[in-house]
Amino acid sequence: MALIRAEWPDVRIILRGDSGFCREPILAWCEEHAAGYLFGLARNARLEKAIEGELASAQSLFEQTRQPARLFKEFAYQTLDSWSRARRVIAKAEHLDKGANPRFVVTTLQGDPKTLYEKVYCARGEMENRIKEQQLSLFADRTSAATMRANQVRLW
Numbered sequence: 001m002a003l004i005r006a007e008w009p010d011v012r013i014i015l016r017g018d019s020g021f022c023r024e025p026i027l028a029w030c031e032e033h034a035a036g037y038l039f040g041l042a043r044n045a046r047l048e049k050a051i052e053g054e055l056a057s058a059q060s061l062f063e064q065t066r067q068p069a070r071l072f073k074e075f076a077y078q079t080l081d082s083w084s085r086a087r088r089v090i091a092k093a094e095h096l097d098k099g100a101n102p103r104f105v106v107t108t109l110q111g112d113p114k115t116l117y118e119k120v121y122c123a124r125g126e127m128e129n130r131i132k133e134q135q136l137s138l139f140a141d142r143t144s145a146a147t148m149r150a151n152q153v154r155l156w
Helices: 001-007 024-032 045-050 052-065 113-121 121-139 150-153
Strands: 014-019 034-039 069-077 088-097 102-105
Touching: 014 113, 014 121, 024 034, 034 045, 034 113, 045 052, 045 069, 045 088, 052 069, 052 150, 069 113, 088 113, 113 121
Parallel strands: 014 034
Antiparallel strands: 034 102, 069 088, 088 102
């Protein structure tokens, strides 16, 4: 990080990933090094309880319109034992024809919850699609090695 900051002191660094990255050491490192983050957060009963009103409203909207209904809420949340402090969580309370579809992300980024979720977090899926295209269309190997260099060699 020091090398990046030395070359580009004013660049805004943002890490984005799925819930596999939502771990205290990574969150704390980002906070300590002024790197923003937006990570998926695995749902649990406590998180779902925090948005039960929004989930009920989304279901009601869906039943009225028969169209997917999506509402957003933000709140402070702390895990029972793995996080050192409370953090900002954005929740998507969605109801589809298949039923409730709640999703959660944790972030240090400022902005509207809907925009952060739909435009910033969900965009990571598009990048993953480009990787999948390389694997399928270009007959590349898996990219599940422990190091970036090993994955790069597999793509070559």
